[in-house]
Amino acid sequence: MTENHRIAIAGIGSVAEMHALSIGDIEETTLVAGSCRTDSRGRAFADEYGCAWFSDTETMLDETESDVLIVCTPSGAHLEPTLAAAERGIDVLCEKPLEITTERIDRMAAACEDAGVTLGGVFQQRFTDIFREVHSAAEAGRFGNLSVANAYVPWWRDDGYYEGAWQGTEELxxxxxxxxxSIHAIDAVQWLAGTAIGTDRDENPVGEVFAYTDRLAHDEDLMEVEDTAVAVVRYRDGTLGQLLGATSMYPGSLRRVQLAGRDGTAEVLEDELVTWHFRDEREDDETIRERFGEGEASGGAADPMDIDYTDHRRNIEAFLASLKSDDPYPLDASEARKSVAIIEAIYDSAERGEPVSPS
Structure with a gap:
């Protein structure tokens, strides 16, 4: 495996800048190029980050000798660059969601497996210090028999966010x-709950969902899809949960993830730990409460770019480390697929008016 990874980025939007900044901080990596259909944006990106720019992803892959492609195109356009990379023997790290349907994800995974390359997902929230602490507690069984696993994303997006954009469209x-x-919170809560209840890694911890979705704060000429969704969840072991996802709640408030059981509760409000109590109090629990007891960032509640790139960097580092060591990447296609399967079940349940199990 090459020591100096040559990385290309497909899709030069706002999130690509997070990846470009991250790559600049990582030793033995080089950002060689980005692809974008817009001339002005592509040239500006190339000037800012000292790389080449191409208007076509396949041409970029052919001419740059990249060994890793990071896919940052709109969500419903992740399949095509991934297939192009797989055909050329290039490993792929793909922004969330891996794709917008499990059928498209499965095509991506099959192509990469056939080509002998790695396909990984980006869920940078898993690499935050605060969620690592909650995950360690879940792994250690500190919650006891789990009772509740909830995720709430009570956010706001103004009309301008959707005007003339791919966001809010069914296709992309x-x-x-x-x-x-809400996919980050859904991924986090299913990951934590699955760990706490001991679900097999290849099994989705969510057993079924019952959901309602609607467009309540934005006109249909601005967005084709829902701005508000609520769901109740039954996990495979019987644990119950609630999911809220919204861009309809002005002015937007902080994302919340909650895990609770017979022996303890952890509750994370964006980057602040608001509850950390266990029946078996340990020496470092007070230290953890003090360390994570003050949160300041809005975390995207009203501004989608109110985040820094530290956890993106950690996510990329974990992917590159797995390539160098041949160890499994913890957010492989199977793992990154789970949140999309849950969301598909939410949409299906809302349409059918009955509980649905993730496929």
């Missing part, structure tokens, strides 16, 4: 507040 967003904004 694949959904609204649930698929786009």
């Amino acid at each position: 967003d694949g959904g609204g507040a649930t698929m786009n904004q």
